[in-house]
Each structure stands twice: as structure tokens, then as C-alpha cells.
Amino acid sequence: MSTLFTKDWFPGAVFATMVRPTRVKGSMKMAEAPTFEDIRYDRPAERVARITLARPDKHNAQSLRMLYEINDALDLAMDDDEVNVVIVAADGKNFSSGHDLADRARMGDLRPPVLGFGGYRHPGPQGHMSREQEVYLGFCWRWRNLPKPIIVQVQGKAIAGGLMLIWPFDLIIAADDAEFSDPVVAFGMNGHEFFVHAFELGHRKAKQMLFTGEAIGAAEAKALGMVNEVVPRGELESFTLSMAAKIASRPAIGLKTAKMSVNQSMDAQGLWNAVQSAFNLHQFGHANNVALHGQIVDPAGLETIRRDARASREG
Numbered sequence: 425m426s427t428l429f430t431k432d433w434f435p436g437a438v439f440a441t442m443v444r445p446t447r448v449k450g451s452m453k454m455a456e457a458p459t460f461e462d463i464r465y466d467r468p469a470e471r472v473a474r475i476t477l478a479r480p481d482k483h484n485a486q487s488l489r490m491l492y493e494i495n496d497a498l499d500l501a502m503d504d505d506e507v508n509v510v511i512v513a514a515d516g517k518n519f520s521s522g523h524d525l526a527d528r529a530r531m532g533d534l535r536p537p538v539l540g541f542g543g544y545r546h547p548g549p550q551g552h553m554s555r556e557q558e559v560y561l562g563f564c565w566r567w568r569n570l571p572k573p574i575i576v577q578v579q580g581k582a583i584a585g586g587l588m589l590i591w592p593f594d595l596i597i598a599a600d601d602a603e604f605s606d607p608v609v610a611f612g613m614n615g616h617e618f619f620v621h622a623f624e625l626g627h628r629k630a631k632q633m634l635f636t637g638e639a640i641g642a643a644e645a646k647a648l649g650m651v652n653e654v655v656p657r658g659e660l661e662s663f664t665l666s667m668a669a670k671i672a673s674r675p676a677i678g679l680k681t682a683k684m685s686v687n688q689s690m691d692a693q694g695l696w697n698a699v700q701s702a703f704n705l706h707q708f709g710h711a712n713n714v715a716l717h718g719q720i721v722d723p724a725g726l727e728t729i730r731r732d733a734r735a736s737r738e739g
């Protein structure tokens with residue numbers, strides 16, 4: 425008889441050691457007290473944690489600090505067995521205007537890299553790709569695969585990189601004033617770095633969003649299946665909290681395995697391969713822009729986007 429599964433051979437302590445998830449290098453350890461500047465972390469209801477983007481004066485533009493703080497806060501919530509559900513929210517009028525183009529922080533200034541692609545200080549396309557491998561593609565994919573349900577509540581505008589703090593998560597609750605756009609084709613780029621547009625919107629609407637740079641409103645996003653619910657702006661927080669509390673009352677293991685099962689259904693349809701292919705074209709776009717314009721995006725794009733925004737305000 426095999427003794428493989430006897431208690432002696434496979435004692436609980438050893439088993440616990442073997443199955444404990446390996447801490448990713450650079451992630452927050454539980455013993456460390458979190459200090460956040462660009463986000464807030466709170467526990468608004470039983471078994472619910474909430475991460476709030478807290479740069480409303482900058483329309484929650486994503487600094488390197490904010491991205492690392494979100495990653496740390498998500499780890500904190502995942503490590504806490506008293507948390508079953510996480511909410512991602514944002515202060516102010518708009519959810520997020522995307523990446524903070526004025527941010528001068530360099531990789532490694534704030535935290536050791538989490539995913540370890542390396543080469544971050546390389547002066548050529550390698551350095552830029554390495555950065556995007558970590559804080560855009562890498563973080564989005566890591567967050568998408570975290571085990572616990574994550575609900576995001578969105579008000580106002582979510583532009584380009586703003587979508588990268590929405591699409592990796594599980595449920596999307598939109599205020600009736602929410603708008604979603606990715607106008608970066610104007611910069612000579614394919615779209616933002618976590619390219620799930622066709623999965624989120626269907627292939628025709630994805631192309632329309634990218635080709636025109638136009639925003640998709642909350643009601644249309646719901647009709648497309650991109651958001652779960654649309655609620656009046658004033659009810660966004662209470663509605664999301666109430667849904668989170670309901671979900672959080674269910675067994676953690678049921679929630680985790682349900683999430684894994686749906687994610688694996690998407691993976692079986694090629695989601696991850698598609699995202700990586702688009703990321704490669706995205707890197708080509710940056711390298712092409714550097715060759716043509718001496719910078720990672722076509723500078724004419726800004727005026728195109730501003731012109732369209734003026735026209736839509738007036739129209």
C-alpha cells in the first residue's frame with residue numbers, strides 16, 4: 425500500500441507550507457503597516473475592503489505610486505481572510521483620466537519591481553517595454569487573476585489607462601454619468617496596454633471606439649454587456665456597497681472557484697494570447713513613434729483629441 429496520503433507522510437504543517445502562496449517579490453508583507461498617499465484603503469462593511477483612488481484634483485491620473493499602492497492594497501485584501509470582496513472606487517467627478525503623463529517617477533524609485541522583467545533603465549525601446557510589462561500589462565493581468573471578487577464603481581470619465589483600472593476586475597457598476605473611451609489611436613497607437621476591448625465590447629464596437637476615439641456612455645455600455653448595472657450618480661456608493669455585502673456573505677471558496685471558472689472560460693477563448701499579441705503591436709507603436717517623432721506617442725494626437733472633445737461639448 426502506498427503511504428502517500430497518510431498523515432505521517434504528509435503532515436498538515438508540511439502541507440500548509442507547500443500550499444502557501446509564494447509572496448511575489450516586492451509585494452507588501454502583512455506585517456508592514458500600509459501607508460498610502462494616492463489611494464485610501466478601508467473596510468466599509470463586514471468582509472468588504474475598499475480601495476479608493478484619491479487624486480481627484482488630478483482626475484485620478486495614475487502615477488507610478490498610485491499603481492504600486494493599488495497593487496499593495498489588493499495584496500493586503502487578498503491576504504486578509506476576513507475579506508471576501510473588494511471594491512475599487514474613485515474620489516471626485518471623474519474615475520480616472522488615465523496615466524499621469526507628468527509623473528517623473530522611475531521604475532524602482534518607490535518599490536522594488538514586482539514582476540521582475542528587468543532592463544527598466546535601458547535607454548531604447550527595451551526600457552519602455554519593461555516598464556509597461558510591469559505596471560500596465562503585468563499588473564492588469566495579475567489583478568485580473570486575483571482570487572477574490574473585485575467590484576469597480578465608476579463615475580464620470582474613464583479614459584484610456586482609466587479603463588485599465590476597470591476591465592481587469594469582475595463586476596462594473598456605473599453611475600449614469602459614466603463614460604468610457606480609449607482615444608489613443610490619435611497618438612499612432614493601437615489602444616491602451618491591456619487590450620481586451622473586443623472581449624469587453626464585441627469586435628465591432630471595439631473597432632468603433634478605437635477608430636473614432638468616441639466615448640461609450642453608461643447605458644450603451646450596459647447594453648453591450650460591458651457594465652453590470654447603471655445607477656444614479658448619488659446612489660453609486662450605496663448600491664455598490666450593498667451588492668458587495670450580499671456577495672461577501674457567501675463562502676469565500678465558492679466565490680473564488682466561480683471566479684476562476686469564468687476566467688478560465690475566457691482564457692479558453694484565447695483572451696490572454698490576444699492581449700499579449702496586441703501588447704507586442706503596442707510596443708511596435710511606441711518604437712515607431714520614437715523613430716518618427718522622438719517620443720513614444722505622436723504629438724499631433726493631443727490636438728486631435730482636444731478638437732474632438734470641444735466638438736462633442738458643443739455638439
Ligand code: ZN
Pocket residue numbers: 556617706710
Ligand atoms: Zn504604452
